[in-house]
Amino acid sequence: MALDLSMPILVVDDYQTMVRIIRNLLKQLGFEDVDEASDGTAALARLKGRKYGLVISDWNMEPMTGYELLRHVRADEGLRTTPFIMVTAESKTENVIAAKKAGVNNYIVKPFNAATLKTKIEAVCGA
Amino acid sequence: MGSMAFPRDARTPTSTPSAMIQELLDIADYIAKLRDAIALLRANELTRDRLPMVHEELGEVVAATASATNAIMGSAEGILALPDGPGYRAAVEAKIFAVFEACAFQDITGQRIAKVAEAMSLLEGRLARFSVAVKARDAGGVDESEVDRRKRNESLLLNGPQKGGPATPQDAIDALFD
Numbered sequence: 001m002a003l004d005l006s007m008p009i010l011v012v013d014d015y016q017t018m019v020r021i022i023r024n025l026l027k028q029l030g031f032e033d034v035d036e037a038s039d040g041t042a043a044l045a046r047l048k049g050r051k052y053g054l055v056i057s058d059w060n061m062e063p064m065t066g067y068e069l070l071r072h073v074r075a076d077e078g079l080r081t082t083p084f085i086m087v088t089a090e091s092k093t094e095n096v097i098a099a100k101k102a103g104v105n106n107y108i109v110k111p112f113n114a115a116t117l118k119t120k121i122e123a124v125c126g127a
Numbered sequence: 128m129g130s131m132a133f134p135r136d137a138r139t140p141t142s143t144p145s146a147m148i149q150e151l152l153d154i155a156d157y158i159a160k161l162r163d164a165i166a167l168l169r170a171n172e173l174t175r176d177r178l179p180m181v182h183e184e185l186g187e188v189v190a191a192t193a194s195a196t197n198a199i200m201g202s203a204e205g206i207l208a209l210p211d212g213p214g215y216r217a218a219v220e221a222k223i224f225a226v227f228e229a230c231a232f233q234d235i236t237g238q239r240i241a242k243v244a245e246a247m248s249l250l251e252g253r254l255a256r257f258s259v260a261v262k263a264r265d266a267g268g269v270d271e272s273e274v275d276r277r278k279r280n281e282s283l284l285l286n287g288p289q290k291g292g293p294a295t296p297q298d299a300i301d302a303l304f305d
Contacts, residue, residue: 017196024204065283091293095284096300107300109293116297123304 003125005030007053012036012043012069013087014061018110022056022087025114029121040064044072047079054125059088059095067099074103083124087112164260168253177246184239191232191239198229 009031013019019036026034035050037043039061047055055073057066064072066086073079086099087108096107105124108116202222209218257263279285286294 017193017200020200024200024207028207060285060287065285067283089288089293090284090286091289091295091300092284092286093295093299095286096295096303098284100303106304109295109297109300110288112297 003030003122004053006033007031007125008033008035008050009054009056010035010037010043010046010052012038012040012055012057012061012066014038014058018058022117025117028114029118040066040069040072043069047073047082052082054121055082055084056087057084059086059090059099067095067102070099070102070104085120085124087117161261164257167260168257173250173253177250181243181246184243188236188239191236195229195232199226202226202229 009026011019011022011026011034013022013036016038023034023036035046035052037046040057041064043055043057044064046052055069057069059066066088070084070086073082073084080103083105084103085106085108086104087110088095089110091109099107106120108120202225206219206222209215209222
């Protein structure tokens with residue numbers, strides 16, 4: 001199945017530079033419809049208002065972390081199937097396992113490159 | 128300055144006037160040395176000059192790195208948006224020189240961080256000397272805000288970046304998702 005380049009993607013990170021980097025990488029991959037949020041609370045508000053094909057989220061944010069966002073998304077009947085990739089500097093195995101148990105679809109450790117992001121998006125969104 | 132021995136336990140009754148006088152002299156001596164130790168901390172200088180300087184320098188470092196990052200990313204985005212054509216190479220070179228210019232921030236921020244490190248080292252030295260001089264012990268009890276912060280970090284697994292790079296390499300993470 002080919003990647004749907006028209007699907008809307010939500011990027012969640014409290015560092016505007018990282019949002020900009022991910023947005024540019026996504027643009028390079030052909031994705032143009034990219035929204036952003038600066039933490040889990042803002043992301044949830046956006047998710048309630050629009051159907052996204054993918055969420056790419058940082059972990060360490062205030063007030064709501066990416067881990068909490070993931071758990072909210074998976075607990076919500078309307079959002080639970082939304083593909084979710086964690087992109088984070090949290091690299092301890094306990095973090096990865098906790099995220100996997102919470103239902104994350106894939107996990108990328110910062111710093112990362114475009115090829116890694118592309119591979120993970122393809123794996124999650126079914127290229 | 129060596130450590131100060133505090134006069135014997137004040138709760139112990141003093142039996143004779145001469146012993147009481149000696150006790151008071153010891154206390155006076157202790158207080159004098161304590162004042163010397165506090166004076167050597169130069170706390171006013173720290174709070175008036177050094178620590179504000181640390182805040183200012185770190186603020187400048189954050190601003191400079193943000194500014195440089197914006198300039199570099201702006202140049203990169205500009206290159207990606209350039210149209211093909213005869214002027215392409217010259218336009219790319221102009222953007223690349225803008226990147227070189229932006230990278231000059233590292234020299235300045237390096238000097239700022241060196242000043243901060245020097246101030247922190249000085250503060251550490253003075254506190255260490257003071258602590259030894261007065262045989263300071265940390266007060267009992269807990270800092271509530273610190274306890275709350277630790278609880279939150281533990282429950283949400285906020286470990287932060289690891290020293291020396293990721294604790295778990297991407298390959299090992301990928302294996303968990305295969």
